Amino acid sequence: MKTIPIFIESIIYPIFVQKIEPMIKEFNTTGTCYAEDHYLMDNSAKLTAIFALIERGKYFVINRPRQYGKTTTLFHLVDKLNETEEYLPIKLNFQGIDDMWLHSDKLFAKVFMLKIEEALKYTSPQLFDFLQQKKESVISMDTLSVLITEMVHQTDKKLVLLIDEVDASSNYESFLKLLGTLRTKYLGRKSPQHATFYSIVLAGVHDIKSLKFKLRNPDDAQFNSPWNIAVDFEVRMSFSPQEIAPMLEEYSQAEKVEMDVAAIAEHLYYYTSGYPFLVSKLCKNIVEKIVAKRAEKVWTLEDVELAVRLMLRENNTNFESLIKNLENHQDLYDLTMRILIDGERIPFNPHEPISQLGRMYG
Numbered sequence: 001m002k003t004i005p006i007f008i009e010s011i012i013y014p015i016f017v018q019k020i021e022p023m024i025k026e027f028n029t030t031g032t033c034y035a036e037d038h039y040l041m042d043n044s045a046k047l048t049a050i051f052a053l054i055e056r057g058k059y060f061v062i063n064r065p066r067q068y069g070k071t072t073t074l075f076h077l078v079d080k081l082n083e084t085e086e087y088l089p090i091k092l093n094f095q096g097i098d099d100m101w102l103h104s105d106k107l108f109a110k111v112f113m114l115k116i117e118e119a120l121k122y123t124s125p126q127l128f129d130f131l132q133q134k135k136e137s138v139i140s141m142d143t144l145s146v147l148i149t150e151m152v153h154q155t156d157k158k159l160v161l162l163i164d165e166v167d168a169s170s171n172y173e174s175f176l177k178l179l180g181t182l183r184t185k186y187l188g189r190k191s192p193q194h195a196t197f198y199s200i201v202l203a204g205v206h207d208i209k210s211l212k213f214k215l216r217n218p219d220d221a222q223f224n225s226p227w228n229i230a231v232d233f234e235v236r237m238s239f240s241p242q243e244i245a246p247m248l249e250e251y252s253q254a255e256k257v258e259m260d261v262a263a264i265a266e267h268l269y270y271y272t273s274g275y276p277f278l279v280s281k282l283c284k285n286i287v288e289k290i291v292a293k294r295a296e297k298v299w300t301l302e303d304v305e306l307a308v309r310l311m312l313r314e315n316n317t318n319f320e321s322l323i324k325n326l327e328n329h330q331d332l333y334d335l336t337m338r339i340l341i342d343g344e345r346i347p348f349n350p351h352e353p354i355s356q357l358g359r360m361y362g
Contacts, residue, residue, distance in 0.1 A: 025254065027284040029277055029316075033072045039251045041279065042243040046073065047080055049235045054087070054160055054199040059186060060233045061166075062203040065362025066321045067277035068237055070203040074162050077201070081160055082123075087198070088157040090119045095165035108174035109144040110135075116151075130154050141181045148185065149195045158198035167204035179226035186229050202227075205360060238274030241265040251283075252299075257291070259299035267304040275362065277318050282307040318362075325361040332357050 028038040050073070053060055062070050074091060081089040092115045101111040117131040130151065138144050152159060188194035244265040252259055272278035285307035286299060326333045331354050338344040349355055 025251075027251075027280045027287060029067075029280050029284055031071070032075050033069075034075075039247045039283070041239045041276065042246045043069070043073065043076065043239075045243070046235055046237065047076055050077060050201075051080055053231065053233075054081070054201070057198050058231045059182075059200040059227075060202075060230050061227070062201065062233055062235075062237070063167075063205060063360070064237050065205060065275075065360065067318050068362065069276040070237075071164055072276075073237070074164055074201070074203055078162065086158055087160050088124055088127075088155060089160045089162060090116055090197075091162045091164070092116065092119060093164045094168045097168065102172040102174055105141050105174050105177055106139055108172070108178060109141050110138050112178060113138045113144060113147060124155070127151060127154055141177055144178075145181050145185060148197070149193060152195040152197070153192075160199045160201070161197040162201045162203070164203050166202040176226050183226055183229050202230075237276075239269075239276060239279060240274060241269045244268055244274070244279055247283075248299075255297065257297045257299060260301075263301060264299055264304060267301050271304065271308050278311075281311055281316065281318070285310050322361065329357060332361075 025037060025039050033040055050062075054077075062073065064070055078089045078091050081087040092112075097111060101107045113131065113135055117128060117135060120128045120131065131147075134147055134150065138147055182196070182200065185194050185196035186200075189196050241262070242265070245261050248259065248261045248264055251257065252261060268279050268282055272282065282304060286303045289310055290303050290306055291297065291299065326336060335346070335354050335358065339346060350359070
């Protein structure tokens with residue numbers, strides 16, 4: 001049997017080993033978090049609670065501030081749905097839709113169906129082929145409604161529609177009419193001619209349930225919500241110390257770093273209230289700006305406090321978003337000034353509009 005010359009082996013072997021070595025994980029503060037690439041907090045309880053809403057056929061909205069893990073949650077939810085034989089998830093993203101598609105019902109109905117078709121291309125070739133044949137029939141919200149019903153009858157699986165960044169289109173009447181169409185179908189979903197998505201999950205910053213839509217002619221003053229069929233979403237999306245701890249434990253074992261996991265998790269929660277971006281950002285600061293500069297591989301409570309001070313002195317996308325929202329809403333700016341700068345104590349009323357705005361923007 002021929003053998004590889006030693007000098008060639010010395011070149012090829014390191015390249016081969018380099019290719020099969022697993023990627024080094026990191027604390028992620030941008031985009032979707034993937035288990036194979038990033039250290040993740042334990043979101044299993046959240047996914048279980050959300051999945052239970054889907055199993056009951058509910059329509060609901062995950063509205064939370066920017067960088068609160070909505071996109072990551074939808075990604076892992078799709079994985080969980082794909083593990084079953086019962087459901088077929090259809091995940092869309094409304095961010096980046098060209099304005100040209102939003103100025104008429106016909107165009108928005110068409111782009112909505114095109115996005116569904118694109119989502120099904122690799123997950124359900126049968127439905128993809130069906131939509132390829134039928135998509136030209138979509139010329140209005142009514143014809144879109146008919147095609148949705150026909151699509152549902154083409155499969156034995158329960159279709160679950162998930163739309164990320166849904167409020168990117170919420171300023172347009174065509175989007176509100178789409179919600180109205182889906183609402184009408186939901187109300188008649190027990191009839192074969194109105195068969196529709198088994199469950200719908202919308203994710204965005206704004207509460208879509210609060211949108212108002214003029215259902216009749218332009219002179220009619222009657223308004224109604226196009227999404228008042230949605231159930232209240234009460235799943236806590238922030239992370240408790242017990243949910244932060246598994247991420248620290250994994251990192252500690254992988255990188256051979258000593259730390260009091262429970263104490264560090266509590267300290268991170270104290271400074272962040274479990275806001276996903278802030279937790280990951282503090283961990284990232286400790287790894288890259290504190291521990292990296294010393295020989296001993298250990299995390300301390302003082303490291304967390306130093307990471308907080310470093311974060312407060314830097315620019316980041318989360319702070320920029322907060323500042324933008326304060327500058328765009330003078331009442332919210334004034335309220336924040338009265339509390340943080342003037343030290344005024346103001347009774348909290350969750351139903352007061354300015355308080356609602358502050359909670360919505362984080």
